[in-house]
Every structure is written in structure tokens, then in C-alpha cells.
Amino acid sequence: MTSIELRDVQKFFGAVQVIKDMNLKIADGEFIVLLGQSGCGKTTTLRAIAGLETIDRGDILIDGQPVQNLKCSDRDIAMVFQSFSLYPHMTVFENIAFPLRATRMSKADTDNRVREIAKVLRINDLLDKRPSALSGGDMQRVAIGRALVRRPKAMLMDEPIGALDAKLREEMRAEIKRLHVKQGSTTIYVTHDQIEAMSLADRIVIMHEGRLQQVGSPTEVYARPSNLFVAQFVGSPVMNIAPAEVKSSKDSAEVGLGGGQNFGFPSALISQLDAARSRSGQLALGIRPEGVLVSREEKKGYLPVEIHLIEPLGSYDIVDLKVGEQLLRARTRSGYVERTGDKVYARIDPEQTHFFDTASGNSLGVRL
Numbered sequence: 118m119t120s121i122e123l124r125d126v127q128k129f130f131g132a133v134q135v136i137k138d139m140n141l142k143i144a145d146g147e148f149i150v151l152l153g154q155s156g157c158g159k160t161t162t163l164r165a166i167a168g169l170e171t172i173d174r175g176d177i178l179i180d181g182q183p184v185q186n187l188k189c190s191d192r193d194i195a196m197v198f199q200s201f202s203l204y205p206h207m208t209v210f211e212n213i214a215f216p217l218r219a220t221r222m223s224k225a226d227t228d229n230r231v232r233e234i235a236k237v238l239r240i241n242d243l244l245d246k247r248p249s250a251l252s253g254g255d256m257q258r259v260a261i262g263r264a265l266v267r268r269p270k271a272m273l274m275d276e277p278i279g280a281l282d283a284k285l286r287e288e289m290r291a292e293i294k295r296l297h298v299k300q301g302s303t304t305i306y307v308t309h310d311q312i313e314a315m316s317l318a319d320r321i322v323i324m325h326e327g328r329l330q331q332v333g334s335p336t337e338v339y340a341r342p343s344n345l346f347v348a349q350f351v352g353s354p355v356m357n358i359a360p361a362e363v364k365s366s367k368d369s370a371e372v373g374l375g376g377g378q379n380f381g382f383p384s385a386l387i388s389q390l391d392a393a394r395s396r397s398g399q400l401a402l403g404i405r406p407e408g409v410l411v412s413r414e415e416k417k418g419y420l421p422v423e424i425h426l427i428e429p430l431g432s433y434d435i436v437d438l439k440v441g442e443q444l445l446r447a448r449t450r451s452g453y454v455e456r457t458g459d460k461v462y463a464r465i466d467p468e469q470t471h472f473f474d475t476a477s478g479n480s481l482g483v484r485l
């Protein structure tokens with residue numbers, strides 16, 4: 118049973134604050150992914166939890182006990198890095214067994230532990246090999262085995278598969294997930310890859326410039342991004358964001374994206390929007406490509422638009438549509454639209470529309 122908590126954690130490197138008032142509660146057995154751009158403070162947060170970095174303010178608690186003054190070795194947490202850092206002169210068996218040496222475990226128990234973890238990681242037939250004879254994926258399996266062999270309270274992983282090629286990354290991603298389901302150890306995983314984050318996490322912690330932006334399940338952060346940063350960081354292709362002008366009367370409502378064409382919206386949404394709207398009144402509309410509906414035939418509520426670009430991606434196409442002065446990316450079934458320059462019709466699905474306050478970037482939380 119291992120829970121981890123960060124309370125008002127702050128960290129400076131010189132005058133630069135790289136972790137800003139971080140608060141986070143991680144439950145026993147949770148798989149948490151810290152997601153953000155390079156330099157946003159993910160690694161520093163992970164290193165602070167492991168005890169490889171001191172913090173300047175706040176508390177780090179493991180199972181309710183403050184540990185910020187404990188040495189790394191007294192926190193009983195294992196860490197796996199992108200570079201495998203295996204000992205080249207040792208066999209796979211010796212590499213995995215290495216952390217057990219300090220515990221003075223008997224030879225027979227060590228042997229059992231190593232073989233058990235090797236079996237879970239499916240490297241039991243590689244135990245006599247040296248690291249130089251292994252593939253990148255197997256090397257990382259050995260590094261994970263070495264981290265897990267002493268049954269640490271929690272597992273911290275810093276871009277553990279970032280150095281592998283795309284196919285292997287996908288394989289290892291599934292493997293890490295399988296391992297977590299089997300072992301159930303509390304895990305904190307750092308990545309800048311949102312697909313990796315979405316596929317692995319119970320909850321994703323999105324960071325930007327040292328500050329936590331949103332914490333939620335992959336579905337939550339995708340469907341209800343709390344601000345413009347999260348909206349554009351999660352999801353591929355990225356969410357369309359366009360300045361929006363809202364016009365409403367008693368029983369009809371329209372949202373314009375410039376250029377004189379307006380999409381019809383249910384007035385219920387607009388009245389919520391009016392209530393939530395900040396004083397600045399500057400709004401941005403957010404819509405994911407799958408929320409931009411395209412029709413080859415004219416239909417009620419659809420506006421005429423021009424096809425600007427078609428990206429065929431195999432199972433579906435991404436189509437850039439010119440709506441007045443604005444480009445909106447839509448997702449259509451493969452081959453549905455044919456040529457750039459063609460006229461088609463488009464509508465924005467009000468149920469998938471997000472509104473943000475442009476000044477603060479915050480979501481107005483308005484939904485149908």
C-alpha cells in the first residue's frame with residue numbers, strides 16, 4: 118500500500134522557479150502520468166519525489182509520512198530512466214540481482230526473485246546474456262526488472278521508452294501497462310507524448326511552466342479541458358481554436374468565426390455562456406476535428422465551406438475547411454471529400470463545443 122502526496126511543493130534553480138505550488142494526491146496502485154512540454158518541470162518533480170532533488174518549500178508524503186528530509190535510499194522508491202544504464206560487464210541476471218546485493222538476501226532467494234521478475238517481463242531466456250547482445254526493448258525490460266526486483270513502494274519512470282523506435286515504443290507501452298495491471302504498484306510516469314499518456318494513465322497530470330494545469334482521467338482531460346493549454350496539448354490532431362462572436366436573440370443563437378458566416382447554436386447554450394462570460398467578453402471557441410461535421414450535400418444548419426487541404430491518414434482523412442477567414446480541421450471518413458477547392462457543407466456540433474475566456478485561457482465550463 119503506497120500513497121504519495123505533494124503539498125504546496127516549490128522548487129527553485131537559482132532565481133528560476135521550476136515547480137510552482139504543486140498539490141497532488143496519488144492513491145495506492147494508481148498509474149499517474151506527468152505530461153507536459155520539455156522544460157515544464159516533470160523530471161524535477163519526479164526527482165524530488167525520489168529524493169534525488171531537494172525541494173525549497175512544501176511537503177512530500179509517502180503513506181502519510183513526510184519524506185522530504187529523507188535520503189533517496191530511505192524512501193524505498195525505484196526509478197527507471199530513458200537511458201538504461203545497465204552494467205555492461207554483467208549478465209542480465211547479475212544486472213537485475215544487483216539491487217538485492219545490498220540487502221544481503223540469500224543466494225536462493227535472490228535467484229527466485231530474479232527469475233520471478235524475469236518471467237513477468239518475458240526475459241527469462243536472456244538471463245545469461247550481456248546487455249550488448251540485447252535489443253533496445255529488452256534492455257529497457259532489464260532496467261525495469263532491476264527497478265522492480267526489490268519490490269519498492271513505488272515506481273517512478275522518466276520517459277522510459279523515449280529512446281526506442283516507434284514500433285518498439287508501442288510494444289513496450291502495452292508491456293508497461295500489462296505489468297502495472299499485474300503488479301499494481303503505485304507508478305508515476307513522465308512523458309511529453311500525449312498518446313503514451315492517454316494509453317497508460319489512470320490519471321494524467323498536465324504541467325506547464327512548473328504549474329499543474331489539470332489532473333484527470335484521460336477521458337476527462339480530453340472531453341473537458343480546463344483551459345486552452347490543456348485543450349491544445351491533449352488530442353491529435355489538435356483542437357481547433359477560433360475567436361468567436363456570439364449573437365443571441367430570444368429563441369435563436371449564432372456563433373460567428375469571422376467572415377460573415379454564423380453557425381446556429383441552441384439558445385440554451387448561449388444563455389449559459391452569457392451567464393459564464395467573463396467581463397472582457399473575448400471568447401475563443403474550441404472544437405475537435407471530430408466535432409466539425411461535413412456533408413457533401415446542402416443540409417439545414419450547415420454552412421458552405423471550401424476544402425483547403427486533404428490529409429489522407431489511412432482509416433480516416435483530416436480535412437482543412439475554409440470557413441470565412443478561418444480554417445477548421447475536420448475528421449472525415451477516408452475519401453469522403455475528393456479535391457481541394459471543392460465546396461462542401463459544414464456544421465459545428467454544439468455538444469462538442471468548448472468556450473474559453475481568451476484573457477485567462479480558462480474554460481467557461483459551458484456544455485450542452
Ligand SMILES: Nc1ncnc2c1ncn2[C@@H]1O[C@H](COP(=O)(O)OP(=O)(O)OP(=O)(O)O)[C@@H](O)[C@H]1O
Nearest residue numbers: 130131135153154155156157158159160161162309
Ligand atoms: N540541475 C539544474 N540546474 C538548473 N536548472 C535546471 C536543472 N535541472 C533542470 N533545470 C531547469 O528546470 C526546468 C525544468 O526542467 P525539467 O527537466 O524538470 O523539465 P522536464 O519537463 O522534465 O523537461 P524534459 O522533458 O526536457 O526533461 C528547465 O528549465 C530546466 O532547464
